[in-house]
Each structure stands twice: as C-alpha cells, then as structure tokens.
Amino acid sequence: MTAPTPLNANPLLERLGGYPLAAFQDLAAQLAADGRPLHDFSIGDPVEPTPAFVRQALVDAVPEVSQYPTAAGLRGLREAVAGWVARRFGIEVDPDLHVLPTAGSKEAIFHLPLAIVDPHAGRRHVLWGDPGYQVYERGALFAGGQSDPCVLTDEGGWRLPLAELPPDRLTRAAIAWLNHPHNPTGATLDLDGYRSALVATREHGIVLASDECYADIHPPDAEPPASLLQAAGADSADPDLTGVMVAFSCSKRSGMTGYRSGALVGDPDLIRAQRILRPNIGTASPSFVQEAAAAAWRDDEHVAERRATFHAKREVLLAFFGEAGIRLGGSQATFYLWFAAPGGDDAAYAEALLRHRIIASPGSAFGAGGAGWLRLALVPSVDGCHEAVARWRQAITAADLPGHATL
Ligand SMILES: Cc1ncc(COP(=O)(O)O)c(C=O)c1O
The missing domain is CATH 3.40.640.10 (Type I PLP-dependent aspartate aminotransferase-like (Major domain))
Structure with a gap:
C-alpha cells in the first residue's frame, strides 16, 4: 500500500513558516509572566481604550x-x-x-x-x-x-x-x-x-x-x-x-x-x-x-484625541533619540519610529534591548531590506514610554548596549 499524502502538504506553510511577528507575541507573554515591567514596542496593538460611544454602538x-x-x-x-x-x-x-x-x-x-x-x-x-x-x-x-x-x-x-x-x-x-x-x-x-x-x-x-x-x-x-x-x-x-x-x-x-x-x-x-x-x-x-x-x-473627534496621544509618545522617544544620538529614518508619521541600529546589527541590538525588558522589532523581520534598522510601535502608554526611555538610558550608561558612546 502506498503511504497516504501527508496532511499539511501545502509547501507554502513550510516555506513561509509562522507569521514572523507572532514570535514576539510569544516572547512578550513569556517575559511578562514574572510580573516585572516590560516595555513592549513590538506589535502595533495600542493600549488606549476604544471610545465609549463605539463600544455602546456595538452593544x-x-x-x-x-x-x-x-x-x-x-x-x-x-x-x-x-x-x-x-x-x-x-x-x-x-x-x-x-x-x-x-x-x-x-x-x-x-x-x-x-x-x-x-x-x-x-x-x-x-x-x-x-x-x-x-x-x-x-x-x-x-x-x-x-x-x-x-x-x-x-x-x-x-x-x-x-x-x-x-x-x-x-x-x-x-x-x-x-x-x-x-x-x-x-x-x-x-x-x-x-x-x-x-x-x-x-x-x-x-x-x-x-x-x-x-x-x-x-x-x-x-x-x-x-x-x-x-x-x-x-x-x-x-x-x-x-x-x-x-x-x-x-x-x-x-x-x-x-x-x-x-x-x-x-x-x-x-x-x-x-x-x-x-x-x-x-x-x-x-x-x-x-x-x-x-x-x-x-x-473625527476621538481620532484627533488619539493623534495627540500618539504624538505625546513620539515626542518622548524623539527627545531621547536626540540625546542618545540614535539616527531616525522615515518616521514622518506617528505610529512607528524607525531607527538605524547603533552598531549596525539590528538583531544584536534588539537582543541587547531585550535583556533590559524593552522589545523592539529588528528590521530584518520585515524583509531583507530592513536589515540594520529597528522599528518601535508606539503602543505603550505615555508613562510607559517615559519608563522605557529611563531604562534604555540606564542601559547605555552602563555600556550594556552595542554601538553607543556612553551618555
Ligand atoms: C501596513 C499594515 N496594513 C494592514 C494592517 C492590518 O490592520 P487591520 O487588519 O487591523 O486593519 C496592519 C496592521 O498592523 C499594517 O501594519
């Protein structure tokens, strides 16, 4: 008897693997399990509440x-x-x-x-x-x-x-x-x-x-x-x-x-x-x-409010990037900040940040053209952005991140 065709035989599943950013969701969940603060800038899923009138319309x-x-x-x-x-x-x-x-x-x-x-x-x-x-x-x-x-x-x-x-x-x-x-x-x-x-x-x-x-x-x-x-x-x-x-x-x-x-x-x-x-x-x-x-x-009113919130987060990060000499690319809009990996290696920098409980996405997760860059999704709260920046600054001062002169 010939062997039956294997299940899951679509070669695309094997070739593409899982959805790249799903790995970050898993990682964030693992890191969050110990209850210590985690600064997760990886997945573009904001934490601000859905406006009350929208929830009411659904109900x-x-x-x-x-x-x-x-x-x-x-x-x-x-x-x-x-x-x-x-x-x-x-x-x-x-x-x-x-x-x-x-x-x-x-x-x-x-x-x-x-x-x-x-x-x-x-x-x-x-x-x-x-x-x-x-x-x-x-x-x-x-x-x-x-x-x-x-x-x-x-x-x-x-x-x-x-x-x-x-x-x-x-x-x-x-x-x-x-x-x-x-x-x-x-x-x-x-x-x-x-x-x-x-x-x-x-x-x-x-x-x-x-x-x-x-x-x-x-x-x-x-x-x-x-x-x-x-x-x-x-x-x-x-x-x-x-x-x-x-x-x-x-x-x-x-x-x-x-x-x-x-x-x-x-x-x-x-x-x-x-x-x-x-x-x-x-x-x-x-x-x-x-x-x-x-x-x-x-x-449109709730959208203007959300814009102001994302802008406030962006300002926190931009001021820090200026201070730390981190170079931005693109980033004219508000939802993402895109920066050149200090030291040039996006995966190495993302890994080093992770040790400080800051999750940024290495640019190579978005295709080979993203190598050498990292993405921050401005999803933590404004306070969360301040806390993340404080942690990031500490890591640079302790010479614990690649590619930085000490602040
Ligand atoms: C460029 C881009 N397009 C589309 C989407 C999908 O968004 P949604 O399906 O939530 O509308 C996303 C989500 O992050 C995105 O980044």
Missing part, C-alpha cells in the same frame, strides 16, 4: 436573532466610510459602487489577489516594498501569484519607485502595493508620488493597491498624509478610480484592533469582483461590529 446593535452578514455589508457603514473619505480627502465616492466593508484591512489585503491574479498567467507578479508588511507577499503566494519585493532604502525615503522600475518588471506585475504611512518605517508619500505611481501602473495595466490603514495617525500639526484616492480623483466629484484599490482600517484610527473592521475603496469592477469572491470565504464582519464601525467612521 446597542447586538440583536436578539443574529443572522449571516452579507458580503456587501451594511449600507450605513458604506455611507459612513464614504462620508469619511469626503471629509478626509475631499473625494466623493459612491457607497454602493466604490466601497466594501472588510473584516479589518489584513484580510482584505490577503484576499485581494484571489480576485485579480490568474495563477496560470504570465502576468502574476505582485510588487511590494521590502521592508514591508508581510501580507502583501503572503496574499500573493497563497493566490498562486509570485512575490516581487523591491528593496527600499533610506536614501530613497523608504518609498517604492514604481515609475523607475525596469519595464519587464512592470509588464509581469498584476498588482503593485504601496503603503503610506509605511509600516515599518513611518514614511509618507506626497500626492505627486502617488500620481507618478498611478501613471506607471496605468500604463502597464497593473492594479495599484494602496494600504492606508495609518492614514489618520500623523503628527497633529503636520499636513495629513495624502491618499491614492486624491491622485486618482483629479475630478473630486467624479473620481476615475480605474485600476485603483485602497485599504482603510478602524484598527489604529479608532482603537478597534479587536473588532476587525476596515474597508476597501476603489475601482467598481474590482469591488464587484470582491463581492463575488467573498461569500466563498465568509469573512464579513457581524452586523453589530459594522454598526460600531459606522459610528467610528462618522466621528
């Missing part, structure tokens, strides 16, 4: 009989997203044609290629910037596409120069991902940057996908980050969203990481394809989550 919407949600989502939520897009970017989108609620932006990013990439076609590459969010690559591969990472650099501002890529790389691409404000570097992209990327992708028939889940998290006094929707919407009342898809999220904007709610906004044909695809998957958020998300998108 109020829990029905006596809870039925299957539809792929198209609640119209009220689609309208709320369209309303926010109009207020935030000055672009009018149609809630029925251009907007699709999603269960967070991660699943939307992962599933997007399933409706776009033909696994048997020559044109099945997915371009993304390395270092970057791993889900662009993973979504491409699980959909039968090819991952085509483009190395980003500090000199290039951690921006993906799509328009400068060789033509053969563009002709084989089905999707190109942009992500600003950028994870892990916090870099932003101006409107001209989006415009030139759009010219390049339209010329080559590539879907330009833009992950803008951090769109609302920026220094309060800075110009709010631009959107691909603005680049496509030269006529703001009737934007041409052909070949364009943008992912947004309630997670960071409204402190709703646990709710799992986001939205895709873009090309009506691509949105329609997602509506056809999604009942096969069954990822639609429950209606009570959608009601809470609608309340969150309708309100």
Whole structure:
C-alpha cells in the first residue's frame, strides 16, 4: 500500500513558516509572566481604550436573532466610510459602487489577489516594498501569484519607485502595493508620488493597491498624509478610480484592533469582483461590529484625541533619540519610529534591548531590506514610554548596549 499524502502538504506553510511577528507575541507573554515591567514596542496593538460611544454602538446593535452578514455589508457603514473619505480627502465616492466593508484591512489585503491574479498567467507578479508588511507577499503566494519585493532604502525615503522600475518588471506585475504611512518605517508619500505611481501602473495595466490603514495617525500639526484616492480623483466629484484599490482600517484610527473592521475603496469592477469572491470565504464582519464601525467612521473627534496621544509618545522617544544620538529614518508619521541600529546589527541590538525588558522589532523581520534598522510601535502608554526611555538610558550608561558612546 502506498503511504497516504501527508496532511499539511501545502509547501507554502513550510516555506513561509509562522507569521514572523507572532514570535514576539510569544516572547512578550513569556517575559511578562514574572510580573516585572516590560516595555513592549513590538506589535502595533495600542493600549488606549476604544471610545465609549463605539463600544455602546456595538452593544446597542447586538440583536436578539443574529443572522449571516452579507458580503456587501451594511449600507450605513458604506455611507459612513464614504462620508469619511469626503471629509478626509475631499473625494466623493459612491457607497454602493466604490466601497466594501472588510473584516479589518489584513484580510482584505490577503484576499485581494484571489480576485485579480490568474495563477496560470504570465502576468502574476505582485510588487511590494521590502521592508514591508508581510501580507502583501503572503496574499500573493497563497493566490498562486509570485512575490516581487523591491528593496527600499533610506536614501530613497523608504518609498517604492514604481515609475523607475525596469519595464519587464512592470509588464509581469498584476498588482503593485504601496503603503503610506509605511509600516515599518513611518514614511509618507506626497500626492505627486502617488500620481507618478498611478501613471506607471496605468500604463502597464497593473492594479495599484494602496494600504492606508495609518492614514489618520500623523503628527497633529503636520499636513495629513495624502491618499491614492486624491491622485486618482483629479475630478473630486467624479473620481476615475480605474485600476485603483485602497485599504482603510478602524484598527489604529479608532482603537478597534479587536473588532476587525476596515474597508476597501476603489475601482467598481474590482469591488464587484470582491463581492463575488467573498461569500466563498465568509469573512464579513457581524452586523453589530459594522454598526460600531459606522459610528467610528462618522466621528473625527476621538481620532484627533488619539493623534495627540500618539504624538505625546513620539515626542518622548524623539527627545531621547536626540540625546542618545540614535539616527531616525522615515518616521514622518506617528505610529512607528524607525531607527538605524547603533552598531549596525539590528538583531544584536534588539537582543541587547531585550535583556533590559524593552522589545523592539529588528528590521530584518520585515524583509531583507530592513536589515540594520529597528522599528518601535508606539503602543505603550505615555508613562510607559517615559519608563522605557529611563531604562534604555540606564542601559547605555552602563555600556550594556552595542554601538553607543556612553551618555
Ligand atoms: C501596513 C499594515 N496594513 C494592514 C494592517 C492590518 O490592520 P487591520 O487588519 O487591523 O486593519 C496592519 C496592521 O498592523 C499594517 O501594519
């Protein structure tokens, strides 16, 4: 008798391994077990409460009989997203044609290629910037596409120069991902940057996908980050969203990481394809989550408060980095700080910090292009940031971290 096919036979699982940052969650849990303070800047899951009115909206919407949600989502939520897009970017989108609620932006990013990439076609590459969010690559591969990472650099501002890529790389691409404000570097992209990327992708028939889940998290006094929707919407009342898809999220904007709610906004044909695809998957958020998300998108005041809080954390870290001579890259937006590893080795520096119970993510966890850099997610409280900085300073003074002259 021949041996049965092994279970878990999809080679991608073996090849990709677990989700890279899951290791940090495990580590943080282990370190936290002894009850001593831990300064965890690794996972982008903030500690500020979800606004009370959002929680109330969810509670109020829990029905006596809870039925299957539809792929198209609640119209009220689609309208709320369209309303926010109009207020935030000055672009009018149609809630029925251009907007699709999603269960967070991660699943939307992962599933997007399933409706776009033909696994048997020559044109099945997915371009993304390395270092970057791993889900662009993973979504491409699980959909039968090819991952085509483009190395980003500090000199290039951690921006993906799509328009400068060789033509053969563009002709084989089905999707190109942009992500600003950028994870892990916090870099932003101006409107001209989006415009030139759009010219390049339209010329080559590539879907330009833009992950803008951090769109609302920026220094309060800075110009709010631009959107691909603005680049496509030269006529703001009737934007041409052909070949364009943008992912947004309630997670960071409204402190709703646990709710799992986001939205895709873009090309009506691509949105329609997602509506056809999604009942096969069954990822639609429950209606009570959608009601809470609608309340969150309708309100901007709580977002301004969250922005101020993240800004306060950023100021604490920036002052310390200045004092310690730590060099920043990117970091124009607020949610992440990206810094060059003192001594040059990101893993060694992360490990040394860990001995002082400070968890920073080594840049190489986000792709080979992140080597030599580290990411801080500004998730501890403002007080927690002060405590972490005090600990960090002590470690430098004790000459216990590589690559520093003593303070
Ligand atoms: C760049 C980027 N995109 C998307 C996500 C997913 O966010 P969510 O699924 O919570 O909307 C994250 C989460 O950290 C992220 O960093």
